[in-house]
Amino acid sequence: MIIFIEISTIILYNKTEVKTMITEKIKTLKKQSKMTAHELSEKSGIPLPTIHKLLSGETRNPKYETLKAVVTALDYQLELAPQQNREQARYSEAEIRMMTLYRQLSTDGQALLYENLAQLLHYEKDRNLKKAAEPLRELPLYLLPASAGIGSYLDSDQYEFRSFSSGTTPVAAKYAVRVSGDSMEPAFYNGDIVFVEPAAHLEEGDVGIIVINSEGYIKQFRDQQFISFNPKYPPILPNEYDAVRIAGRVLSKYN
Structure with missing residues (x-):
């Protein structure tokens, strides 16, 4: 050799x-x-x-x-x-x-x-x-994150349009939100992007984007409470004076 x-x-x-x-x-x-x-x-x-x-x-x-x-x-x-x-x-x-x-x-x-x-x-x-064969779909991505810990202001015009693969983007998704914090781990981590379908209410077990007193959260709706997957965070139970709005239902996470 x-x-x-x-x-x-x-x-x-x-x-x-x-x-x-x-x-x-x-x-x-x-x-x-x-x-x-x-x-x-x-x-x-x-x-x-x-x-x-x-x-x-x-x-x-x-x-x-x-x-x-x-x-x-x-x-x-x-x-x-x-x-x-x-x-x-x-x-x-x-x-x-x-x-x-x-x-x-x-x-x-x-x-x-x-x-x-x-x-x-x-x-x-x-x-x-x-990648070259897959068509792309453009959605608004909110730059201010829906908080997975403490709330973050969500009702804003601070967003950018971003292209996602049509094959991985749910048809019903109308916008995307970047998550911050760790309260929804292990399902959602800090920096993850989630696809959201606009919705006025959530069904039991749904994960949604919730605005409470102008602060945005990503939480699961269960037993009339907004639940974190991370057990170190207590449930959020709004009181009668809180302004609560459902901004949308989370369909999936961008991979």
């Missing part, structure tokens, strides 16, 4: 860094072969002290002939593949880091990484195709 080190990498790294990558690969191959340093020295013809310095990293700039002899002793070949296109050597810093880590993996590790990357690429292509 052949270890290819592209000559183009010399453009990206200095020669010492290239040799360091080869040395790291040698360490991996030696571990896989279960050869001792003494056996590697005898088979390669490289003095044992040199082998020890190479494997320990003490030798920062080993001779290419030394590296090639050690690789050959491990039943591999070291070849410098010619650069085909200089433009292809212009990698980003992130790509260089990825290549450096990749070359330190074992053969099995490289194969596993390649398989996972191929699956990820297939997933992203499929997802992008689906």
